[in-house]
Amino acid sequence: MNRAVTPQGKSLTIGLLWHSFSSDNLGVGALSQSQLAICTEAAAQAGVALRFVVFGTRGGSSYGLDDARLKIGNTIALRELVYRRSTFPSELNECDLVLDIGEGDSFADIYGFKRFLTFILTKVIVLAKRKPLILSPQTIGPFDSWYARLMATQVMKRCQKVFARDTLSFNYLRQVGLRDNVAEVVDVAFRLPYQAPAKADDGKVRIGINVSGLLFSGGYTGGNQFGLTLDYAALTRTLLTEWSKNPAHEIWLIPHVISDDLPRDDDRIASAQLKQEFPSLKLAPEFASPSEAKSFIAGMDFVTGARMHACIAAFSSGVPVVPIAYSRKFNGLFSMLGYSWVADAKAMNNADAAAIILRGFEQRAQLALEVQAGNQNAFARLDGYTATLAQIFRQVAERKGVPLQPAVLAEAGADGR
Template structure:
């Protein structure tokens, strides 16, 4: 929203936003009075009860920016979620309103039907932005014409450094423990993501070793939906603090800006929620992302940051050893985090330029962007 707003205002347009998606407050951007924002829920229930309202809302827009929940344009989370994502795109395309897929992970698609329908919809979209080189390779393979590789938009998120969150005499290590992985995925203890590590054992051992080293441990929940305990990092962190009362528990953040500001005050960060690790990385904190899908490796390879620990390759013990080794070598990680700034700025600038071009097209009543040559 912030990037779209900035691009529109550069072209003399004052945008109004309609947020169509999962329920939640529209209070994430700073200066919220500047953002005229309406929220329309897009769920199975609303699709059954009021599909015409959803359709008319989509049709009333000048453009649809579909971010696909960042990583949900895939079938690794199950066919139900992919069908919902495809349905929303199909509704947008049927209205003839320009559909732009904002920077996101594309794929993987394990099913043949998911791959074919997804490719067909992207080919009909006005523009498709990938947030990493592996997703862009999928677009190339699918021969999606209007494609471009940029970066995850969370790198643009502002923050205020919070050094008061920690004891300056100790090394402050932030741990983002994913409730989703802790519970085995959406299907319970089924190891839905095919991990080769015991994630619960890994987190317990990591906390134990950090304790033995005398570090200050901050548990930093990052996905905190109310009413979904299997996804709620905060509820899990509370249980861990009950077992070890000396652990520091970050607050239940009201939005990602608060989360990033808190993380910015730490010395080191380990996380299994990708946007928690992006918050650390883009706030200048050396970080070890714990990957359960290729969205992690794709993004960080694009930044030339080779410190992702792959939970689908390592053993529990080797994953722990790698994390601790990177903690010991955190100065090198810090150097690489700092060096990536130019890549991030270039990729964000490319997206902003594309948005400005889109705004020009909308203002002139032209077909936005059009059949451009793909940019990598």
């Protein structure tokens, strides 16, 4: 990636809202790194130099921060926004437009009203500043309360563009009357760069299991917060028991959320507990970045998991995968790609979920062909998203009087393909 910086005034400044390059949730990091790669490619197409201001939460990790184009804004907190002590509004002043990715699935009220209010307020502030607001590919909803639906719809009507990353979200947008400013794309993490490892020719079948600490502990509040129809912990143990019977199986536990501050959300805790119960399991290292996690997952022969971006890392690197879906974001995304191998934890019982996962493992050669076809679809959709961003960047640059410089970013960066 070309990291030469064009001075402010000769470049566009893009606000990356609800992105993070330090999140302990590698899914959020995957979205952010992928968005940066896509924006770099779009800028090359448009002939525009870019710099970025990143707004969102922070974690204990650090990836991509050596990119000199990135400026990290202060952390956004609801209390600070409500009492007008937040620096977010003033930091927005230097932005020419804002790309809001909503941490992938947080433009919803599924995680509680406080979280929804934080996300909706930041959008309202961007619009009040008269900054063009684009909702980058993400899950839209669900909005279970009428007031959340009303607020979300009114905000989306004022966005320059709203990109849904799945068919269910896109259909919802049409249902609430949005037409001219909406488009269906796919999750940007399909473009996350990675290095495919060399696979050992030792006769082992490598099975990767991403155990969600959040589901294993019953959600943030406990007590089956997400309304699962199955016992997730019991399902996980059933799979491990079955696969452990065969000594040719090398089973890896792959944490994808590492959170010292939120132990109920930490995949390491659930994985450590299972490692004690099943000593033959192998535990993946703590990854330094989303790309490192994807590179590791790419070395598996089969993957199942309940973190969507762990599953996308497998899928987009060509690994047969059966996701365990706890929200509609899984179903909408994978069905859009013509991929039906999903264990629906909100509709299936343990026996049915285990059956589809184990059957997927046995038929992984067939799954690999379906994954290949799905990736062709996903990459084509992201080509369209990239082209749209290039058009928007060029329009904003012309309006702002920013000179077009076709040679500024000759190298668009890796796209993960």
